[in-house]
Amino acid sequence: MLALDFVNTLTAEEDRLPQWLAEQGLPWSEAVLELRGHVEAAVLAARDGDEPDLAPVNAALRGAPAYEVLSWSGSVVRTQERQGDEVSRALAVLAGAAADLLTSPAVLKVKTCEGPGCRLLFVPAHPRRRWCDPATCGNRVRVARYYQRHKD
Incomplete structure (x- = not known):
């Protein structure tokens, strides 16, 4: 759009x-x-x-x-x-x-990306989508969660 x-x-x-x-x-x-x-x-x-x-x-x-x-x-x-x-x-x-x-x-x-520090807007193709781009913002969030679970 x-x-x-x-x-x-x-x-x-x-x-x-x-x-x-x-x-x-x-x-x-x-x-x-x-x-x-x-x-x-x-x-x-x-x-x-x-x-x-x-x-x-x-x-x-x-x-x-x-x-x-x-x-x-x-x-x-x-x-x-x-x-x-x-x-x-x-x-x-x-x-x-x-x-x-x-x-x-x-x-x-229209949603605002939930990625940390991201301000981009998007219209999700799927209602559960949370990030402007799953390959960038989504991946950053998943990697951060993985790191937090495995850091100890």
């Missing part, structure tokens, strides 16, 4: 937002950085059944309104384009991804 990937660019160790934006073909700006915090707060509030502050997400959506364009490619194809400058379009795309998640039943399933 693009919205969770966006939020998860801030880990406990580093901020990967500039690299992630470059990989997505989106420009970096302070406004994008601010939007990430607003999206994270909105997702966590909606997950917990609290009313999120949607004003920043709505403002980003209004900054580059979408419109549909028809073209011909052997048949009529409908695509969506956005008005506005490059940063406004990027904000609108990211806010749109957040809107998709916030209006989806999946927002109620």
Whole structure:
């Protein structure tokens, strides 16, 4: 999910937002950085059944309104384009991804990783999943438990 990937660019160790934006073909700006915090707060509030502050997400959506364009490619194809400058379009795309998640039943399933020091969000494929990545965070927890059981 693009919205969770966006939020998860801030880990406990580093901020990967500039690299992630470059990989997505989106420009970096302070406004994008601010939007990430607003999206994270909105997702966590909606997950917990609290009313999120949607004003920043709505403002980003209004900054580059979408419109549909028809073209011909052997048949009529409908695509969506956005008005506005490059940063406004990027904000609108990211806010749109957040809107998709916030209006989806999946927002109620969003979990915060239980790994020590991890702050990543994820939607578990299985309801008992506790870690963002069983191979990293999950393995660290299992190894720590094993060590504690066998250290004496």
